[in-house]
Amino acid sequence: MARLDWIQKELKNLKEAGLYNNIRTLGSPQGAWLEVDGRKVLNFCSNNYLGLANDPRMVAAAQDALKRYGVGPGAVRSIAGTMDIHTELEKRVAAFKQAEAAITFQSGFCANLGTIQALVGKRDVIFSDELNHASIIDGCRLSGATIVRYEHCNPASLEQVIKENEGTYEKAMIITDGVFSMDGDIAPLDKLYEIAQAHDIILMVDDAHGEGVLGKSGRGIVDHFNLHGKVDIEIGTFSKAFGVVGGVVSGNAVIIEWLKQRGRPFLFSSAVTPPDVAACIAAIDILESSTELVDRLWENGRYFKAGLKDMGFDIGFSETPITPVMLGEAPLAQQFSRELFENGIFGTSIGYPTVPKGKARIRVMISAAHSRDDLDDGLDAFEKVGKKLGVI
Numbered sequence: 451m452a453r454l455d456w457i458q459k460e461l462k463n464l465k466e467a468g469l470y471n472n473i474r475t476l477g478s479p480q481g482a483w484l485e486v487d488g489r490k491v492l493n494f495c496s497n498n499y500l501g502l503a504n505d506p507r508m509v510a511a512a513q514d515a516l517k518r519y520g521v522g523p524g525a526v527r528s529i530a531g532t533m534d535i536h537t538e539l540e541k542r543v544a545a546f547k548q549a550e551a552a553i554t555f556q557s558g559f560c561a562n563l564g565t566i567q568a569l570v571g572k573r574d575v576i577f578s579d580e581l582n583h584a585s586i587i588d589g590c591r592l593s594g595a596t597i598v599r600y601e602h603c604n605p606a607s608l609e610q611v612i613k614e615n616e617g618t619y620e621k622a623m624i625i626t627d628g629v630f631s632m633d634g635d636i637a638p639l640d641k642l643y644e645i646a647q648a649h650d651i652i653l654m655v656d657d658a659h660g661e662g663v664l665g666k667s668g669r670g671i672v673d674h675f676n677l678h679g680k681v682d683i684e685i686g687t688f689s690k691a692f693g694v695v696g697g698v699v700s701g702n703a704v705i706i707e708w709l710k711q712r713g714r715p716f717l718f719s720s721a722v723t724p725p726d727v728a729a730c731i732a733a734i735d736i737l738e739s740s741t742e743l744v745d746r747l748w749e750n751g752r753y754f755k756a757g758l759k760d761m762g763f764d765i766g767f768s769e770t771p772i773t774p775v776m777l778g779e780a781p782l783a784q785q786f787s788r789e790l791f792e793n794g795i796f797g798t799s800i801g802y803p804t805v806p807k808g809k810a811r812i813r814v815m816i817s818a819a820h821s822r823d824d825l826d827d828g829l830d831a832f833e834k835v836g837k838k839l840g841v842i
């Protein structure tokens with residue numbers, strides 16, 4: 451057993467540092483209210499932005515697909531796993547985003563891994579925002595390209611590192627999160643696009659938290675900045691606002707064609723299941739039919755943020771419904787989360803390595819599924835716990 455002693459030691463360290471993931475279990479569908487560890491609580495931490503995860507229209511679409519296509523795809527996409535609904539979803543995403551084409555993956559994580567390594571390699575360079583998501587970082591590492599970080603959301607810093615590295619590489623890519631998941635701020639994609647154009651560099655944005663949130667009817671960050679047809683690659687996920695699971699790459703048709711030949715999770719991991727695919731198509735139907743859910747999401751986000759701010763909480767610099775409640779040290783954030791739970795509120799703490807050391811927080815995730823009463827109950831609990839722990 452000695453060969454595993456180090457793990458026990460590391461786990462103990464995590465617990466002492468307040469960084470151990472205590473995983474709670476849901477006994478209900480996603481929604482504003484959940485049954486968590488056997489208790490009914492108000493949910494402030496899932497990515498179900500629009501309440502679609504348990505929407506009856508989505509469930510019905512999945513059930514229909516289940517009857518028609520069964521449960522599994524039976525193969526990877528490039529061999530025998532491409533069903534007509536997979537290609538239909540890709541066409542629908544491309545049309546929704548006004549992109550030339552789209553390709554789906556099993557998750558946003560897979561989309562990042564597959565896309566980056568298909569486009570750059572050892573002799574190439576990636577200019578990467580310093581706060582990019584873990585799946586981008588892993589995709590960059592897998593590619594073998596040189597990774598050069600630039601200051602968070604800072605076009606001048608990007609410009610500078612491009613100049614510093616001029617002549618040292620064959621190909622280059624700029625990669626950024628669209629909406630930064632832990633802070634809720636938005637990448638200056640219009641400026642990044644200008645820089646990418648000026649230097650003829652491939653531009654990629656990961657819009658996991660912008661889809662269903664930013665732009666008209668949730669069309670995402672490219673729509674938000676009116677950059678249709680200009681951003682080479684837009685990564686998306688169906689696991690957040692879409693309420694399902696799966697990843698997607700939309701953008702330049704040549705890149706999409708190449709990913710069908712060289713995107714490794716597309717070639718070597720089985721396709722998304724038919725019910726999931728059908729539910730994703732239903733989500734697009736819902737978004738295209740009305741802006742109601744997206745509007746309510748933003749209204750709820752503004753209301754909750756204003757409430758927390760009035761109480762004196764530090765809620766960072768979010769420009770979206772993501773609301774970080776900054777607490778500093780991880781043990782305090784964990785204690786805050788436990789106290790919230792005692793008060794019937796589910797809000798998990800987030801610490802290193804998901805956010806930098808000393809920047810632990812409760813990341814409040816607002817949803818269109820919340821009623822005004824839900825939001826008021828949440829605010830009351832934050833006030834009570836914040837005062838008890840001396841945060842406000």
Ligand SMILES: *Cc1c(COP(=O)(O)O)cnc(C)c1O
Pocket residue numbers: 557558559560562583585586627631656657658659687688689695696697
């Ligand atoms: C959540 C997230 C992902 C991963 O998406 P999944 O579909 O859950 O794998 C990728 N990138 C960013 C920026 C994310 O926030």
